[in-house]
Amino acid sequence: MEAYYPQFSERFQEMLRGLKGRKVAVVGHARPDGDCIGSQVGMSRLLASQGIENVCVNGDAVPERLLFLVPDMKFLRTDDILPIADQFTAVFVDCADGARCGDRLQVIFPRPYAMVDHHISNQGYAEHDFVEPNSASTTEILAGVCLDLDIPIDAVAAQALYTGILTDTGQFKFPATTRNTFLLAAELFRCGAKPSEAGYELYERESLGKIQLLQMFLASFQMEYANRICLGVVTWQMFKPTNTSTEDTEGLVDYTRSIDGVDIGVLIEEREDGSLKASLRAKDPIYRMDKVAALFNGGGHACAAGLNLKQDTENFRARLVAALIAQIEAVESKTNS
Amino acid sequence: MEAYYPQFSERFQEMLRGLKGRKVAVVGHARPDGDCIGSQVGMSRLLASQGIENVCVNGDAVPERLLFLVPDMKFLRTDDILPIADQFTAVFVDCADGARCGDRLQVIFPRPYAMVDHHISNQGYAEHDFVEPNSASTTEILAGVCLDLDIPIDAVAAQALYTGILTDTGQFKFPATTRNTFLLAAELFRCGAKPSEAGYELYERESLGKIQLLQMFLASFQMEYANRICLGVVTWQMFKPTNTSTEDTEGLVDYTRSIDGVDIGVLIEEREDGSLKASLRAKDPIYRMDKVAALFNGGGHACAAGLNLKQDTENFRARLVAALIAQIEAVESKTNS
Numbered sequence: 231m232e233a234y235y236p237q238f239s240e241r242f243q244e245m246l247r248g249l250k251g252r253k254v255a256v257v258g259h260a261r262p263d264g265d266c267i268g269s270q271v272g273m274s275r276l277l278a279s280q281g282i283e284n285v286c287v288n289g290d291a292v293p294e295r296l297l298f299l300v301p302d303m304k305f306l307r308t309d310d311i312l313p314i315a316d317q318f319t320a321v322f323v324d325c326a327d328g329a330r331c332g333d334r335l336q337v338i339f340p341r342p343y344a345m346v347d348h349h350i351s352n353q354g355y356a357e358h359d360f361v362e363p364n365s366a367s368t369t370e371i372l373a374g375v376c377l378d379l380d381i382p383i384d385a386v387a388a389q390a391l392y393t394g395i396l397t398d399t400g401q402f403k404f405p406a407t408t409r410n411t412f413l414l415a416a417e418l419f420r421c422g423a424k425p426s427e428a429g430y431e432l433y434e435r436e437s438l439g440k441i442q443l444l445q446m447f448l449a450s451f452q453m454e455y456a457n458r459i460c461l462g463v464v465t466w467q468m469f470k471p472t473n474t475s476t477e478d479t480e481g482l483v484d485y486t487r488s489i490d491g492v493d494i495g496v497l498i499e500e501r502e503d504g505s506l507k508a509s510l511r512a513k514d515p516i517y518r519m520d521k522v523a524a525l526f527n528g529g530g531h532a533c534a535a536g537l538n539l540k541q542d543t544e545n546f547r548a549r550l551v552a553a554l555i556a557q558i559e560a561v562e563s564k565t566n567s
Numbered sequence: 568m569e570a571y572y573p574q575f576s577e578r579f580q581e582m583l584r585g586l587k588g589r590k591v592a593v594v595g596h597a598r599p600d601g602d603c604i605g606s607q608v609g610m611s612r613l614l615a616s617q618g619i620e621n622v623c624v625n626g627d628a629v630p631e632r633l634l635f636l637v638p639d640m641k642f643l644r645t646d647d648i649l650p651i652a653d654q655f656t657a658v659f660v661d662c663a664d665g666a667r668c669g670d671r672l673q674v675i676f677p678r679p680y681a682m683v684d685h686h687i688s689n690q691g692y693a694e695h696d697f698v699e700p701n702s703a704s705t706t707e708i709l710a711g712v713c714l715d716l717d718i719p720i721d722a723v724a725a726q727a728l729y730t731g732i733l734t735d736t737g738q739f740k741f742p743a744t745t746r747n748t749f750l751l752a753a754e755l756f757r758c759g760a761k762p763s764e765a766g767y768e769l770y771e772r773e774s775l776g777k778i779q780l781l782q783m784f785l786a787s788f789q790m791e792y793a794n795r796i797c798l799g800v801v802t803w804q805m806f807k808p809t810n811t812s813t814e815d816t817e818g819l820v821d822y823t824r825s826i827d828g829v830d831i832g833v834l835i836e837e838r839e840d841g842s843l844k845a846s847l848r849a850k851d852p853i854y855r856m857d858k859v860a861a862l863f864n865g866g867g868h869a870c871a872a873g874l875n876l877k878q879d880t881e882n883f884r885a886r887l888v889a890a891l892i893a894q895i896e897a898v899e900s901k902t903n904s
Contacts, residue, residue, distance in 0.1 A: 396739070401740070401766075402738060403738070409756040409757055412749045413750070415752075426742040429738075429740025429744075434824060436827060437827055438790075438826060441788065448779075451778065457775075489773050489774070490774055513771060
């Protein structure tokens with residue numbers, strides 16, 4: 231059997247040796263998704279299996295739809311860790327940069343001891359960096375490293391690692407899905423992952439209000455640039471009548487990209503305080519959504535990126551569309567020349 | 568390496584030997600889905616690799632969204648095969664019974680030479696039956712048999728077999744998804760399957776009209792039996808203003824099942840001629856949708872079944888709801904006793 235991540239094996243073991251006797255904070259990113267929580271759970275169990283005491287820390291709560299991944303685990307929030315932070319060594323997972331954990335957590339852990347991630351925009355920021363942008367998810371890296379190093383994967387870790395793969399590949403359909411993705415899914419199944427449970431928890435527990443929110447969102451679609459860009463909006467006013475919350479916007483952006491001829495789909499979430507969040511999705515990685523997001527202090531992957539703006543949201547829509555068109559044209563003039 | 572379908576190996580080779588020198592019609596079911604077309608393509612390439620001349624035959628056209636699976640293949644319709652049918656030996660795929668290919672094709676091929684299928688309701692109807700209801704798709708069986716017998720799988724066959732797995736598992740989330748499902752997906756990737764292309768063709772080429780049809784469908788939801796049954800309706804009147812057709816109802820039923828607390832989701836399609844089609848989806852196989860469908864001369868799987876009614880659709884909705892409630896109560900009284 232070939233190794234999945236031979237380039238990491240030796241350094242990963244060295245990194246683990248350095249953690250012996252320390253207490254570790256396993257830190258994920260703000261507004262955590264399946265790959266983030268999956269990676270935190272996976273890393274936490276991995277460390278525990280090596281006798282390394284640890285806790286998971288996240289600036290935001292584990293979303294309700296992902297609670298099935300953390301049956302017996304406690305996640306600390308920023309205020310919980312703040313008074314005792316000096317006891318902990320930080321290991322970051324699924325964070326493209328040191329700020330993705332949130333401003334306050336970054337102040338607590340300005341230079342993590344180690345980091346595992348798969349974002350193409352990741353430039354490295356820890357003492358021990360493990361970044362592989364060709365991996366479909368951060369959990370794919372963690373699963374592969376565990377198998378390479380014969381680190382046991384219990385059923386809880388297997389389900390968490392599997393779920394990260396499932397969500398970050400859009401259910402095995404994004405371009406990063408490879409032979410290894412399926413081989414690792416098979417191995418995680420053997421270790422106790424339950425695909426049908428994950429599918430049920432993630433995709434078959436929607437509220438009736440979410441169905442109504444989806445209707446409103448679909449009705450908001452506007453097309454730009456000869457129907458090659460589709461924008462959909464969720465406003466804060468939509469939440470109350472549908473009894474939904476920001477957590478329920480998960481997955482909505484995929485509908486904008488699902489349309490034939492659309493190269494880039496966008497979800498804009500407008501908050502009551504005037505701030506906003508935008509999610510950018512491209513069908514083809516050549517459009518490098520991470521670069522467009524970076525223009526607005528965001529980041530992410532080539533096909534899936536995001537940004538948060540606190541103020542100055544005026545004319546944001548027009549500015550974003552202009553930036554997307556400029557990106558499409560820049561990429562295509564390069565491709566055609 | 569363990570064999571995937573050791574129970575079929577010897578009989579399958581014997582079946583193939585019997586086809587040497589014959590011309591084969593590879594027949595799928597009416598209103599073909601991804602697993603049907605995938606199985607027909609897979610079986611056709613399998614036979615060709617053994618030097619067995621063959622054509623694919625289907626009562627209905629290959630749906631537009633599945634045309635990417637048949638880049639260089641001709642599918643005959645009933646009228647094409649009718650005048651020359653006596654030259655052909657029939658091999659059925661993905662048909663739960665001999666009538667699923669359509670009335671006229673069944674008259675032409677009343678007793679197929681061989682059949683490969685994974686429907687739990689399949690009682691056998693060919694000279695050589697290969698039925699494994701535990702398989703996630705018919706293409707899973709075909710892929711496994713090819714690998715077991717060292718039958719080559721070209722890139723076109725790999726993509727078709729992969730797509731059957733993808734669609735019949737609901738993107739790897741239905742309960743039949745197992746370790747073998749992922750191992751076979753990995754093998755098919757090695758043989759040339761392209762998950763991102765399949766994902767794009769199936770889930771990212773929706774028309775804007777389909778988005779509008781989805782809105783109308785979501786708005787039609789009605790809940791029954793303390794919100795444990797969700798029914799959605801597509802009427803023929805919805806097609807014209809949205810520029811959609813019956814092909815665009817594919818996948819809609821999944822939204823009815825996606826709601827928390829719903830055990831059974833139903834899509835009813837009302838046709839202009841008074842006929843109708845109903846798709847039944849259960850979250851848990853204990854509810855045996857194939858049995859409820861059978862009450863209306865339909866069939867299928869425990870979690871996914873369907874039925875077509877030509878006439879007498881009056882009060883159908885009420886009769887179906889009554890049958891579903893009776894089924895839930897019968898199953899649960901048995902479970903609780």
